[in-house]
Amino acid sequence: MFDETLALTNRALKKWVRNPATIFPGLFTAAFYLALFGNSFNPTNLIPTSSNGIPIPPAALAQAKAAILTTTFGGAATYITYLTAGVICLIVVFNMAFGGIDLVLDRQLGYFGTLLTAPIPRAAIYFSGVFQNLVKAMFLGVLTFVIALLIPDGLILTPSFGVLEFLGAFLAIGLLGLGLSCLFTAIALSVRTIDSLIAIVNFLNLPLIFMSNALFPSSSFPGWLKAVSDVNPISKADEAARILIVKGNPSASGQLGTVTGDLLYLVGFVVVMGALGYLVARRALRPE
Amino acid sequence: MTSPKIIEAENLTKVYKGKVKAVDHISFYVDEGEIFGFLGPNGAGKTTTIKMLNTLASITEGKAIVDGKDVTKNPAGVRDVIGVVPQELTADDELKGIENLLLSARLHHVPRNEAHKRAKDLLKLVDLENSAERRVKTYSGGMRRRLQLAIGLIHTPKILFLDEPTLGLDIQTRTKMWEYLSKLNKDEGITIFMTTHYLEEADSLCSRIAIIDHGAIKVSGSPSQLKEKLGGDILTIELGAGPDITDFLKGIPDVSDVTRRGQAYRIKLPKTEKALPAIVEGVTSRGLQIIEISFTKPTLDQVFLDVTGKSMRDEDAGESDSVMQNFVNERMR
Ligand SMILES: Nc1ncnc2c1ncn2[C@@H]1O[C@H](COP(=O)(O)OP(=O)(O)OP(=O)(O)O)[C@@H](O)[C@H]1O
Ligand SMILES: [Mg+2]
Numbered sequence: 001m002f003d004e005t006l007a008l009t010n011r012a013l014k015k016w017v018r019n020p021a022t023i024f025p026g027l028f029t030a031a032f033y034l035a036l037f038g039n040s041f042n043p044t045n046l047i048p049t050s051s052n053g054i055p056i057p058p059a060a061l062a063q064a065k066a067a068i069l070t071t072t073f074g075g076a077a078t079y080i081t082y083l084t085a086g087v088i089c090l091i092v093v094f095n096m097a098f099g100g101i102d103l104v105l106d107r108q109l110g111y112f113g114t115l116l117t118a119p120i121p122r123a124a125i126y127f128s129g130v131f132q133n134l135v136k137a138m139f140l141g142v143l144t145f146v147i148a149l150l151i152p153d154g155l156i157l158t159p160s161f162g163v164l165e166f167l168g169a170f171l172a173i174g175l176l177g178l179g180l181s182c183l184f185t186a187i188a189l190s191v192r193t194i195d196s197l198i199a200i201v202n203f204l205n206l207p208l209i210f211m212s213n214a215l216f217p218s219s220s221f222p223g224w225l226k227a228v229s230d231v232n233p234i235s236k237a238d239e240a241a242r243i244l245i246v247k248g249n250p251s252a253s254g255q256l257g258t259v260t261g262d263l264l265y266l267v268g269f270v271v272v273m274g275a276l277g278y279l280v281a282r283r284a285l286r287p288e
Numbered sequence: 289m290t291s292p293k294i295i296e297a298e299n300l301t302k303v304y305k306g307k308v309k310a311v312d313h314i315s316f317y318v319d320e321g322e323i324f325g326f327l328g329p330n331g332a333g334k335t336t337t338i339k340m341l342n343t344l345a346s347i348t349e350g351k352a353i354v355d356g357k358d359v360t361k362n363p364a365g366v367r368d369v370i371g372v373v374p375q376e377l378t379a380d381d382e383l384k385g386i387e388n389l390l391l392s393a394r395l396h397h398v399p400r401n402e403a404h405k406r407a408k409d410l411l412k413l414v415d416l417e418n419s420a421e422r423r424v425k426t427y428s429g430g431m432r433r434r435l436q437l438a439i440g441l442i443h444t445p446k447i448l449f450l451d452e453p454t455l456g457l458d459i460q461t462r463t464k465m466w467e468y469l470s471k472l473n474k475d476e477g478i479t480i481f482m483t484t485h486y487l488e489e490a491d492s493l494c495s496r497i498a499i500i501d502h503g504a505i506k507v508s509g510s511p512s513q514l515k516e517k518l519g520g521d522i523l524t525i526e527l528g529a530g531p532d533i534t535d536f537l538k539g540i541p542d543v544s545d546v547t548r549r550g551q552a553y554r555i556k557l558p559k560t561e562k563a564l565p566a567i568v569e570g571v572t573s574r575g576l577q578i579i580e581i582s583f584t585k586p587t588l589d590q591v592f593l594d595v596t597g598k599s600m601r602d603e604d605a606g607e608s609d610s611v612m613q614n615f616v617n618e619r620m621r
Contacts, residue, residue, distance in 0.1 A: 109378060111378050113378060114374070117367055118367060118396055119368045120395050287345050288339070
């Protein structure tokens with residue numbers, strides 16, 4: 001079971017590595033979102049520079065901006081610093097969702113036929129789908145982090161951000177990715193055409209993203225939306241990753257409990273999605 | 289002890305999505321070590337039958353036993369002993385030829401060393417040694433089909449399912465493919481279940497064939513048995529001037545029918561070899577001169593036309609069916 005899963009995952013990743021061009025759209029999207037949300041939608045840029053024709057003194061303006069960052073954006077050094085965790089989540093969610101296209105193609109081209117007549121556990125087909133998607137999406141997630149660092153006035157890390165914080169942030173995002181990969185792999189195995197996959201994915205993606213705190217702080221949401229956002233695994237991954245990226249060492253900022261809670265929640269999410277996805281996939285891989 | 293019958297199908301039926309009856313209560317068997325051919329026009333139900341036997345399609349009704357295992361109850365057991373070469377080309381484009389083979393070997397739990405050796409042998413067999421390190425997307429259609437055959441054989445299966453192995457191949461490559469298949473069948477004792485539209489393919493390769501049309505088996509047996517059903521060989525003999533000897537010819541045992549046009553006689557017989565001496569002796573003893581003598585063995589084309597029936601086909605001939613019909617007609621000319 002393990003060896004077959006590895007062999008199939010390996011095959012998929014080999015194909016991916018041999019077509020490096022497929023990475024560029026992902027990279028472009030990451031850079032685009034960071035630039036778009038980081039500048040155009042940057043709320044600290046929305047403060048008027050004058051009031052009733054009287055220019056606001058630059059010092060006061062800077063203070064107001066800093067106050068917004070402290071109160072609304074968790075003390076992030078810049079808006080992009082606040083946004084990075086959310087954009088990484090967004091990139092991971094989108095790539096995860098569309099990663100299933102390769103699986104639909106495998107079915108359409110008859111490759112599944114070859115797999116299904118081979119003496120391998122059906123679960124190996126499912127898990128290799130889950131892992132190949134996860135690896136691809138996480139790679140782009142890490143790249144997004146690097147891009148954020150490279151943007152001028154972009155991601156600014158605190159001195160207490162170390163290897164552990166980095167690993168912790170990507171553990172949270174990785175668990176989110178794993179759970180979502182289980183969900184989207186099961187969906188990709190169940191549909192017969194790329195069109196129907198895209199329809200389902202689009203239907204799920206936008207609500208998942210916007211009903212989370214990935215792009216806007218949930219404190220500004222109406223009650224019902226905040227309730228949804230609070231149980232959304234994207235919010236949990238985003239919260240944990242954001243705390244670690246913005247504040248560095250969570251013990252120092254007194255948020256270790258929140259981070260641990262989020263991680264446990266995400267482990268639960270992975271277990272539930274893994275089991276659910278497996279049941280759906282097993283059904284989808286039955287003889288026609 | 290394995291039974292000599294390695295595949296047994298009983299009333300095998302497939303109804304897709306509760307509507308299309310693709311295969312309708314067919315029964316047949318395949319002996320261990322033989323090449324069994326499933327012959328039929330487009331849409332006859334050949335692929336569907338293979339899919340039921342190789343665990344890809346569920347069986348709506350009836351039963352199939354492959355190597356002693358019930359396909360529905362023990363699909364995993366069946367997968368252990370079969371190799372499949374599908375009608376579509378499914379090798380991975382982005383991988384090299386050799387990588388495709390080794391991946392398939394790994395999925396069939398062939399030990400690494402053995403896999404490399406087997407891959408090498410197979411690549412040699414299908415003449416792809418020099419292209420093994422190229423990505424499959426650079427292969428021609430014929431190369432892909434040959435690779436597909438090698439992939440199906442990498443784990444030395446007991447039974448090989450071949451769905452139209454020579455589809456789209458030129459005549460040289462097709463003949464090559466036949467060579468590979470007979471060689472594998474002889475040297476490795478692999479039982480082969482194959483489908484084809486090509487009548488001469490079934491004739492030259494298969495020890496037994498079944499002709500399937502509209503989901504039902506119309507006739508089955510060895511190629512020579514099937515031809516015999518048509519009434520055997522036809523002997524044409526042209527004589528010099530002389531009396532009508534139709535009655536004499538009809539009196540010879542084994543002669544089933546005689547028609548005369550001038551001094552040319554068309555004699556139908558099950559076995560030319562048996563009746564020929566008596567005919568020649570009778571003719572020469574009457575002082576008649578033999579100007580020309582020839583005989584034709586019936587072809588599977590004729591059997592095929594006989595059982596699928598042109599008129600029957602024409603009623604609901606779809607586009608693909610008429611392509612098949614044209615093909616048959618062309619070959620009859
Ligand atoms: N997945 C499917 N769903 C519904 N109908 C199907 C399906 N697959 C095949 N059929 C139908 O079943 C019938 C038999 O198809 P099948 O593919 O078995 O024919 P075939 O003999 O292999 O033909 P060909 O020579 O064209 O490959 C056809 O009428 C076809 O339309
Ligand atoms: Mg077919």
